[in-house]
Amino acid sequence: MINRLAIIGVGLIGGSLSLALKKKGAVNEVVGYARSEEARSQALELGIIDQAAGSLAEAVASADMIFIAVPMGAMAEVFDGIAEHLNPEAIITDGGSAKSQVVDAARQALGDKFRQFVPGHPIAGTEKSGPSAAFAELYQDHRVVLTPVADTDSAATARVKAMWQLTGAEVFEMDLAHHDTVLAATSHLPHVLAFNLVGMLAERDDCDDVLRYAAGGFRDFSRIASSDAVMWRDICLGNREAILALLEQYHQGMSRIEKAIRDGDGAYLMEVFARAKKARDSRFADPDLIDNSEV
Amino acid sequence: MINRLAIIGVGLIGGSLSLALKKKGAVNEVVGYARSEEARSQALELGIIDQAAGSLAEAVASADMIFIAVPMGAMAEVFDGIAEHLNPEAIITDGGSAKSQVVDAARQALGDKFRQFVPGHPIAGTEKSGPSAAFAELYQDHRVVLTPVADTDSAATARVKAMWQLTGAEVFEMDLAHHDTVLAATSHLPHVLAFNLVGMLAERDDCDDVLRYAAGGFRDFSRIASSDAVMWRDICLGNREAILALLEQYHQGMSRIEKAIRDGDGAYLMEVFARAKKARDSRFADPDLIDNSEV
Numbered sequence: 149m150i151n152r153l154a155i156i157g158v159g160l161i162g163g164s165l166s167l168a169l170k171k172k173g174a175v176n177e178v179v180g181y182a183r184s185e186e187a188r189s190q191a192l193e194l195g196i197i198d199q200a201a202g203s204l205a206e207a208v209a210s211a212d213m214i215f216i217a218v219p220m221g222a223m224a225e226v227f228d229g230i231a232e233h234l235n236p237e238a239i240i241t242d243g244g245s246a247k248s249q250v251v252d253a254a255r256q257a258l259g260d261k262f263r264q265f266v267p268g269h270p271i272a273g274t275e276k277s278g279p280s281a282a283f284a285e286l287y288q289d290h291r292v293v294l295t296p297v298a299d300t301d302s303a304a305t306a307r308v309k310a311m312w313q314l315t316g317a318e319v320f321e322m323d324l325a326h327h328d329t330v331l332a333a334t335s336h337l338p339h340v341l342a343f344n345l346v347g348m349l350a351e352r353d354d355c356d357d358v359l360r361y362a363a364g365g366f367r368d369f370s371r372i373a374s375s376d377a378v379m380w381r382d383i384c385l386g387n388r389e390a391i392l393a394l395l396e397q398y399h400q401g402m403s404r405i406e407k408a409i410r411d412g413d414g415a416y417l418m419e420v421f422a423r424a425k426k427a428r429d430s431r432f433a434d435p436d437l438i439d440n441s442e443v
Numbered sequence: 444m445i446n447r448l449a450i451i452g453v454g455l456i457g458g459s460l461s462l463a464l465k466k467k468g469a470v471n472e473v474v475g476y477a478r479s480e481e482a483r484s485q486a487l488e489l490g491i492i493d494q495a496a497g498s499l500a501e502a503v504a505s506a507d508m509i510f511i512a513v514p515m516g517a518m519a520e521v522f523d524g525i526a527e528h529l530n531p532e533a534i535i536t537d538g539g540s541a542k543s544q545v546v547d548a549a550r551q552a553l554g555d556k557f558r559q560f561v562p563g564h565p566i567a568g569t570e571k572s573g574p575s576a577a578f579a580e581l582y583q584d585h586r587v588v589l590t591p592v593a594d595t596d597s598a599a600t601a602r603v604k605a606m607w608q609l610t611g612a613e614v615f616e617m618d619l620a621h622h623d624t625v626l627a628a629t630s631h632l633p634h635v636l637a638f639n640l641v642g643m644l645a646e647r648d649d650c651d652d653v654l655r656y657a658a659g660g661f662r663d664f665s666r667i668a669s670s671d672a673v674m675w676r677d678i679c680l681g682n683r684e685a686i687l688a689l690l691e692q693y694h695q696g697m698s699r700i701e702k703a704i705r706d707g708d709g710a711y712l713m714e715v716f717a718r719a720k721k722a723r724d725s726r727f728a729d730p731d732l733i734d735n736s737e738v
Contacts, residue, residue: 334661350722366629368663374723377716421672424638427645
């Protein structure tokens with residue numbers, strides 16, 4: 149049972165956690181903070197939070213659980229803003245899509261309270277954002293990954309795990325660097341590729357025809373590219389190393405395919421396409437293995 | 444009304460046309476030819492065709508309408524095989540996803556009967572292939588593009604148009620080169636990018652984790668990459684120029700994004716991502732503009 153939950157960032161991710169815990173009767177009181185006055189009022193009106201805090205200090209003052217759900221670029225500022233105001237027993241967790249950068253920022257700001265910080269990543273989302281996008285069922289049957297490090301307090305990890313389980317999520321622990329690579333491969337890189345394609349086609353003179361005859365392949369790319377730009381900017385900068393390493397590998401593959409198209413090397417194309425299809429059909433198609441979420 | 448329809452290639456595309464026309468009572472008799480004996484028997488058993496021909500010559504001998512629905516790499520061979528056996532009044536059309544190569548092959552093989560060939564592209568499909576994947580409603584509310592050239596007989600174009608309209612499709616005419624560029628942009632390029640990503644991730648040692656935590660972005664790529672490898676090999680080779688030109692442009696965009704990630708240039712990333720999101724949300728999201736199909 150959480151007595152006072154502080155949600156920093158009351159959008160889709162933060163708001164949905166609050167709604168899920170309230171629905172379960174697992175929290176006495178939720179206080180929310182957001183930089184924008186509009187988001188705070190909206191979250192209050194929608195019953196996502198019981199109280200809007202005017203500052204980070206006020207939000208965390210007597211909270212026993214703090215969930216930070218702001219774009220990754222704003223995490224360091226939040227850690228700096230709460231460090232001096234934390235309740236000694238408070239547990240802190242977050243929802244950032246890449247963990248190394250967040251852990252570095254937390255370690256630097258929180259000092260000896262760093263051990264009460266449990267890095268987390270709920271793998272769920274929709275293309276929508278903001279308080280009005282939040283709903284109690286967002287995490288139901290989705291995965292939440294926790295990436296505690298050597299000096300993370302194991303009791304804190306257990307409490308964060310229990311909190312997420314109440315939302316209906318399956319909770320896993322994973323090595324931090326491994327998490328960042330896996331997410332770069334399955335989410336960050338696909339988003340970057342899709343943003344580039346959609347942006348490029350949108351600039352064409354014949355854009356209307358491109359849309360009129362757009363087939364399935366493009367529709368999928370287009371859906372990916374409608375995600376929040378600030379969030380993805382921060383993810384790209386926050387998980388830079390892993391994304392750049394994969395992009396390098398991706399380019400090598402593309403160069404080889406491009407050469408085959410230019411040279412009319414059908415045997416090579418057939419080999420690459422068949423391998424991808426086989427991999428997908430035999431393993432990737434297992435619905436149990438692929439999370440039904442956006443981020 | 445079609446008296447004798449010849450379907451060359453009795454898979455998803457050819458089989459579905461036959462089933463749709465039969466359902467409408469718009470054809471007296473359907474004869475089918477496929478290279479594989481198994482596909483021919485299956486098409487007979489499924490009622491897709493009334494008669495299986497043992498050769499291309501036999502298939503087209505007394506047909507008044509001929510639909511060629513084989514992978515693009517096999518089109519030239521089909522034109523060569525039917526040219527001498529065509530009924531003088533026969534109209535020929537096809538379902539190839541890129542038109543320039545098909546038109547060149549038809550012109551070369553058909554001689555003065557070339558004017559009875561109406562190049563076409565039904566923009567519809569699923570990830571599945573083969574006779575068992577065919578169904579009468581495949582073309583319902585989908586688009587079919589015809590790309591007649593200067594010497595195409597306009598009466599032939601009108602008959603092919605009327606045939607497709609009976610399937611419930613909307614039929615458009617488009618300039619051939621323009622068609623090939625638009626399809627490269629909206630279908631061929633996305634498929635190549637997806638095949639590369641899925642193939643690359645399938646080779647990783649941590650592939651199982653990649654799958655276990657795969658989020659929405661990857662699921663969309665994975666779905667695209669499960670399409671038929673032979674078909675996509677042939678499309679890549681058949682629409683080579685348009686695909687290579689777009690790939691060049693795609694790489695330029697990716698290089699710029701990659702540099703921004705490396706340099707920590709958040710302003711540039713924000714600009715590119717926001718532009719793509721805006722384009723998608725304001726124009727691409729119109730369901731009426733985006734065809735619900737695969738190819």
